[in-house]
Amino acid sequence: MTFDIGRVRAAYPALSDGYAYLDGAAGTQVPAAVIEAIAEAYRSGIGNVGGAFPASARSGAIVAECRQALADLTGAHPDGVILGPNMTTLTYRLADTLSRGWGPGDEVVVSRLDHDANIRPWVQAAGRRGATVRWAEADLATTELPAAQYGELLSERTRLVAVTAASNVVGTRPDVAAIAAAAHAVGALVYVDGVHATPHVPVDVGALGADFYATSAYKWSGPHIGTVVAEPALLETLHPDKLAPAPEGVPGRFERGTAAFADLAGVAAAVEHLASLAPSAGDATAGRRRQRVLASMAAVEEYETRLFAGLLDGLAAMEHVTLYGKAARRAPTAFFTVAGHSPRQVAAHLADRQVNVWHGDNYAWELAGVLGLRDSGGAVRAGLVHYNHQADVDRLLAAVGELA
Numbered sequence: 001m002t003f004d005i006g007r008v009r010a011a012y013p014a015l016s017d018g019y020a021y022l023d024g025a026a027g028t029q030v031p032a033a034v035i036e037a038i039a040e041a042y043r044s045g046i047g048n049v050g051g052a053f054p055a056s057a058r059s060g061a062i063v064a065e066c067r068q069a070l071a072d073l074t075g076a077h078p079d080g081v082i083l084g085p086n087m088t089t090l091t092y093r094l095a096d097t098l099s100r101g102w103g104p105g106d107e108v109v110v111s112r113l114d115h116d117a118n119i120r121p122w123v124q125a126a127g128r129r130g131a132t133v134r135w136a137e138a139d140l141a142t143t144e145l146p147a148a149q150y151g152e153l154l155s156e157r158t159r160l161v162a163v164t165a166a167s168n169v170v171g172t173r174p175d176v177a178a179i180a181a182a183a184h185a186v187g188a189l190v191y192v193d194g195v196h197a198t199p200h201v202p203v204d205v206g207a208l209g210a211d212f213y214a215t216s217a218y219k220w221s222g223p224h225i226g227t228v229v230a231e232p233a234l235l236e237t238l239h240p241d242k243l244a245p246a247p248e249g250v251p252g253r254f255e256r257g258t259a260a261f262a263d264l265a266g267v268a269a270a271v272e273h274l275a276s277l278a279p280s281a282g283d284a285t286a287g288r289r290r291q292r293v294l295a296s297m298a299a300v301e302e303y304e305t306r307l308f309a310g311l312l313d314g315l316a317a318m319e320h321v322t323l324y325g326k327a328a329r330r331a332p333t334a335f336f337t338v339a340g341h342s343p344r345q346v347a348a349h350l351a352d353r354q355v356n357v358w359h360g361d362n363y364a365w366e367l368a369g370v371l372g373l374r375d376s377g378g379a380v381r382a383g384l385v386h387y388n389h390q391a392d393v394d395r396l397l398a399a400v401g402e403l404a
């Protein structure tokens with residue numbers, strides 16, 4: 001298995017602007033193959049789906065290929081792939097639908113570690129139905145989300161557990177499989193936010209025990225499209241609000257209005273891009289895409305983990321830097337403050353040095369609150385993705401070092 005970072009970076013036109021793009025956790029750059037797939041869809045002529053003419057059939061084929069690509073990425077069935085504009089929109093839609101059967105006495109469990117998009121839709125849906133919200137807490141010293149606490153939180157009244165596969169700020173990757181097993185033991189459904197995890201690790205929704213798994217293509221080199229995958233048989237039991245003439249079947253009845261067809265062509269190209277990041281000798285064209293994605297993402301995880309270790313060591317060695325996040329298993333995302341400078345000032349200083357980072361709570365609103373960061377401007381977030389290289393890390397460390 002090879003990971004040729006020079007070849008990987010050459011695939012991304014935007015990286016030639018000389019900036020260190022450490023803002024990938026908020027959205028990645030897009031490789032030429034994805035840009036070309038979107039352009040080609042428009043160039044070739046597309047129409048709305050279901051028509052009797054070839055351009056309509058081309059859009060139908062794009063949708064089918066997109067579902068298959070997302071199934072290959074996640075291990076789901078293509079008929080269980082719901083497409084939409086982003087994770088937040090789809091999660092609100094699922095929360096509205098799933099909560100129809102909830103009432104007083106029912107319970108949902110959310111976690112303090114999660115992005116607000118996997119908290120607020122459930123809290124608000126529970127509120128509308130008179131259901132009770134229970135909170136899984138992050139251990140503030142380690143930023144772990146201990147799975148053992150779910151034994152106390154779950155009961156036969158638990159209807160749903162919402163949990164992230166990786167924190168978008170401190171990177172923690174909780175033991176989702178253990179949490180899901182405990183949830184299933186009491187008959188609850190499990191909704192996993194895979195938005196931050198998907199760009200960094202091989203994903204297998206079956207192994208995770210995720211009844212629903214959400215991810216957004218713009219976090220892994222694709223366009224601004226979100227998806228939620230689930231077993232088709234589970235989706236058959238759910239009935240979201242829909243227009244009378246809109247599709248009755250699944251997953252179509254979960255999708256609203258006309259899709260962004262050209263962007264969906266870009267999603268499939270992005271999955272192909274992930275699958276080809278680390279070609280094994282001889283398998284560049286051969287091999288089923290699911291196997292290629294798993295092998296390639298394993299190489300990505302190894303590459304990013306090594307690069308991230310140096311980034312963390314460098315920041316940890318600086319006395320003026322306070323690092324948040326110490327989980328044993330984590331995505332390559334650093335969250336830190338710098339003494340004497342607000343997070344926004346740090347981000348502006350880094351921008352002057354051509355380093356892109358985020359500042360603030362990054363919508364990890366609950367976690368920022370319990371860490372005591374919410375009212376002081378949050379923290380700085382520097383995250384790696386597969387196209388970052390050592391020079392990006394070196395530039396970040398040099399620029400943060402200047403603030404001592």
Ligand SMILES: Cc1ncc(COP(=O)(O)O)c(C=O)c1O
Pocket residue numbers: 025026085086087088089115117118164166167168193194195196215216226
């Ligand atoms: C972990 C996590 N969950 C959910 C979201 C929301 O995703 P979307 O922008 O697709 O609604 C984000 C976006 O930053 C995220 O990082």
